[in-house]
Amino acid sequence: MATQYSSEELYQNLVRHKLIIPVGVPGAFGRGAVFEDVLARFNDVVTRLAKNDGAEVMAFPPVIDRQVFEKSEFLDSFPQLAGTVFSFMGNDAQHKELSQRMHDKKPWADLQSMTGVVLNPAACYPVYPSFTGTVPAEGRLVDMQNWVFRHEPSPEPTRMQAFRVREFVRVGTPDLVVDWRNMWLQRGLELLQSLGLPARSDVASDPFFGRGGRMLAASQKEQRLKFEVLIPVISEEKPTACCSFNYHQEHFGKIFEIYTPDGALAQTACLGFGMERVCMALFKTHGCVPSEWPKSVRDILWPA
Amino acid sequence: MIEDIRAILKEHGRLSVDAGALAVDADLYQAGLTSHASVNVMLALEGKFDIEFPDRMLKRGVFESISSIQAAVEELTAGAK
Numbered sequence: 001m002a003t004q005y006s007s008e009e010l011y012q013n014l015v016r017h018k019l020i021i022p023v024g025v026p027g028a029f030g031r032g033a034v035f036e037d038v039l040a041r042f043n044d045v046v047t048r049l050a051k052n053d054g055a056e057v058m059a060f061p062p063v064i065d066r067q068v069f070e071k072s073e074f075l076d077s078f079p080q081l082a083g084t085v086f087s088f089m090g091n092d093a094q095h096k097e098l099s100q101r102m103h104d105k106k107p108w109a110d111l112q113s114m115t116g117v118v119l120n121p122a123a124c125y126p127v128y129p130s131f132t133g134t135v136p137a138e139g140r141l142v143d144m145q146n147w148v149f150r151h152e153p154s155p156e157p158t159r160m161q162a163f164r165v166r167e168f169v170r171v172g173t174p175d176l177v178v179d180w181r182n183m184w185l186q187r188g189l190e191l192l193q194s195l196g197l198p199a200r201s202d203v204a205s206d207p208f209f210g211r212g213g214r215m216l217a218a219s220q221k222e223q224r225l226k227f228e229v230l231i232p233v234i235s236e237e238k239p240t241a242c243c244s245f246n247y248h249q250e251h252f253g254k255i256f257e258i259y260t261p262d263g264a265l266a267q268t269a270c271l272g273f274g275m276e277r278v279c280m281a282l283f284k285t286h287g288c289v290p291s292e293w294p295k296s297v298r299d300i301l302w303p304a
Numbered sequence: 305m306i307e308d309i310r311a312i313l314k315e316h317g318r319l320s321v322d323a324g325a326l327a328v329d330a331d332l333y334q335a336g337l338t339s340h341a342s343v344n345v346m347l348a349l350e351g352k353f354d355i356e357f358p359d360r361m362l363k364r365g366v367f368e369s370i371s372s373i374q375a376a377v378e379e380l381t382a383g384a385k
């Protein structure tokens with residue numbers, strides 16, 4: 001029998017098996033112990049695959065320096081997705097008013113002011129300022145797992161407001177960066193297929209805002225700058241991007257003044273596994289009880 | 305019309321060369337036109353010529369040279385009459 005896809009049914013199944021924990025606001029649910037175990041196991045598989053790549057491991061908090069965010073030009077492309085952190089910076093009288101208005105269920109946002117941090121809008125953004133200067137001839141490779149915020153509340157389980165991305169970033173000459181991206185495109189596809197997932201890769205575009213955004217998306221596709229590994233999770237026709245590959249060319253090199261030893265602007269590319277999405281693809285494909293998954297899949301995720 | 309296009313490129317194209325001196329078939333992307341700058345050029349052309357680029361024309365090829373922009377604007381202004 002052909003697999004049936006339904007966003008609502010998947011959400012209900014995930015909740016029923018305590019894999020996710022509803023919290024009220026959409027896209028911000030909690031994750032249960034079994035969900036976290038699967039996520040950690042998949043993370044380990046990625047670590048094993050990449051262990052001889054020579055990556056530097058880094059970890060960043062879920063907020064980034066607002067000045068780095070502003071330099072990144074994220075707001076030029078995706079104003080609808082960003083979340084800026086505001087906080088109270090007033091005096092006693094203003095605090096009294098803030099409390100009063102909140103208890104009266106009146107608007108209180110104007111009593112907060114913009115802070116120096118923004119919720120991290122993309123897993124790789126915090127790392128670029130650390131590349132400023134000249135990178136070695138062999139380039140650099142960084143391995144991270146970061147929380148990402150996207151303002152797109154939705155009842156659809158794969159569309160989250162906050163999620164984790166296992167991200168690798170490569171910086172160096174165009175040849176190094178593109179070869180690395182191509183190597184991982186094949187590796188990522190094979191990894192997900194080895195877990196019994198009906199994955200395929202395709203050229204893709206980012207959700208740029210507005211009419212200008214349609215032009216940016218078309219241009220990105222024409223230049224084949226973004227690829228995704230797609231798996232049907234809530235829909236057959238619109239499969240879910242579980243791994244995405246972005247080739248930024250000189251975008252970040254120019255902004256953060258990153259050079260190769262010959263004095264040229266360095267190029268960058270990144271790839272990220274949407275960790276929760278990979279877990280959901282596994283639960284959708286193999287069921288919500290991991291102990292009942294096929295042996296071939298369990299052997300990879302829970303090696304002896 | 306070419307002069308209007310050059311003026312718009314000068315103001316919105318953020319080119320690394322002088323838009324006034326560019327050959328009409330010179331590659332604007334080689335001249336430093338970024339994707340974001342090409343969006344601003346597109347919006348400025350719409351305002352100047354009172355046209356709207358349909359989705360099928362929101363492509364890199366349409367904005368790759370002064371002559372390709374001219375061809376697109378001529379097609380859209382002809383359609384409006």
Ligand SMILES: [Zn+2]
Pocket residue numbers: 122123124125167246270271272
């Ligand atoms: Zn990235």
